[in-house]
Amino acid sequence: MSKPLQETTLKDDKNRFIIFPVKHNDIWDWYKKMESRFWTTHTDIADHKLEIKDQKLNTNEVHFLRNLMAFLAGSQNLSTQNITRKLNGDIPEANFCFDFQTVSENVHLASFSMLTRAFLNRPKTEERLFSEINPQLKIVENRIKKWTSSGSLAEALVASAALNAIFFPAALSSLLWLKKRKDLSGLNYYCELISRDKAYHRDLAINFYSEKIKKNISSEKIREIILETEKLIGDFLLESLPVNLIGMPVEHMEQYLKLLSDNLFEKLDCTNSIEETPAQTNKRLSLAEQRVGKFQQAGRKIDDDSDKISFRTDL
Numbered sequence: 001m002s003k004p005l006q007e008t009t010l011k012d013d014k015n016r017f018i019i020f021p022v023k024h025n026d027i028w029d030w031y032k033k034m035e036s037r038f039w040t041t042h043t044d045i046a047d048h049k050l051e052i053k054d055q056k057l058n059t060n061e062v063h064f065l066r067n068l069m070a071f072l073a074g075s076q077n078l079s080t081q082n083i084t085r086k087l088n089g090d091i092p093e094a095n096f097c098f099d100f101q102t103v104s105e106n107v108h109l110a111s112f113s114m115l116t117r118a119f120l121n122r123p124k125t126e127e128r129l130f131s132e133i134n135p136q137l138k139i140v141e142n143r144i145k146k147w148t149s150s151g152s153l154a155e156a157l158v159a160s161a162a163l164n165a166i167f168f169p170a171a172l173s174s175l176l177w178l179k180k181r182k183d184l185s186g187l188n189y190y191c192e193l194i195s196r197d198k199a200y201h202r203d204l205a206i207n208f209y210s211e212k213i214k215k216n217i218s219s220e221k222i223r224e225i226i227l228e229t230e231k232l233i234g235d236f237l238l239e240s241l242p243v244n245l246i247g248m249p250v251e252h253m254e255q256y257l258k259l260l261s262d263n264l265f266e267k268l269d270c271t272n273s274i275e276e277t278p279a280q281t282n283k284r285l286s287l288a289e290q291r292v293g294k295f296q297q298a299g300r301k302i303d304d305d306s307d308k309i310s311f312r313t314d315l
Contacts, residue, residue, distance in 0.1 A: 019092050027093040027212070030204050034100050037200070039193055041110045060245040061178065065187075066119035067241050070129050072171055073112035074137040080105040082144045083160050087153070094212075097204060104197050111190045118186075136240055143232055147225055154217040155225070157209040158268065162229035164202035165264045169195065170233045170257055177248045206267050222270045230261045 022028045057065070084105055087098040120126055147159040172191050179188050234257050237243050243253050265272050 019096065022093060024091060024093040026207075027091065027097060030200075030207065031093065031096045031100060034097070034104065034197075034200055034204075037196065038100075038104065040107060041114060041190075057178075062119060064174075064241060064243075064245040065178075066116055066125075066129060067133060068171060068174070069112050069116040069119065071133050071136060071236065071241070072168070073109055073116055074130070074133065075140050075167070076105060076109045076112055078137065078141050078144055079160075079163050080109065082141075082148055083156055083163070086148065086156060087160070089153070094208070101201055101204065104201070108194050108197065111194060115187060115190060136236055139235075140232060143228060147228075152217060154209060154213055155221060157205045157213070158217065158222055158225050159229075161202050161205035161209065161264060161268070162225050164198045164205065165267075166226070166229045166257065166260045167233045168198045169260060170237065170253070172198075173256060174237065174243050174246065174248055174253070177243075177246050202264075206264075209268065219270050222268055223265075223272060226261050226264055226268075226270075227272075230257050233257070 080102060084098060084102050088095045116129070117126070120129070144159065144163075148156050172195050175184075175187065175191050178184055234254070237253055238250055242250060244250055262272070
């Protein structure tokens, strides 16, 4: 069993064996929020119109979807194993949060796995599929282990925030270009729920980092993790499995990745070290506004109260 990452500021009374009375109400509120929105996978995927025979997708779109889902399943497993399960400390309320996040991520893994299967047309295709994406998953694994190798809880929290703020949202956003297809309602259903959870996990990591531990991590390290996360998913969606396979312009994904990274830099109170001229900044912001507008039209929103970027769902 891996040793949990700990920091002195997250330690509590070791003689405390029950959760009540709650001592850290703000952390407990995070747990109750996630608990109230918990969901599970549905076993009958046919009810959600995921079978390949019900879809009107071309060869490129099917190739993109099944490769993306397989990649997300593998990445989710690596993230849970190497980050989330190491976040527990001595505060019971915190353990409730991260234990529940682990359960949630297991549901995400099951969902991605189920969706991968739904887009396969032959049993042997699965083996070949994972063989093809294994090099990309090894890169993800090496990067995550690099971020957590120091044993610093602060670094692990920033890594968790980066994956949930940039990596998974960018990958799932590509599905919005197919959302108008009614026969993909099942795919949209799962991805909206997963995206909502990722927003909670992102904000939980940011809250813990900002409010509950000493910031024993340099701005350079934060920039490194954020920019490496952006490059990690960017290389996959722009080169290994380019989004233009589904008709999404590459430059739109590039701008969206930049927008997600900048948003996280701001939330972690860290500035990007790459200097831009005023003209470059204005051009980037203008393109970002256009990109957000397109996402909002497809069902995405930015919450006014918290500047969150998330899927809109009435569930």
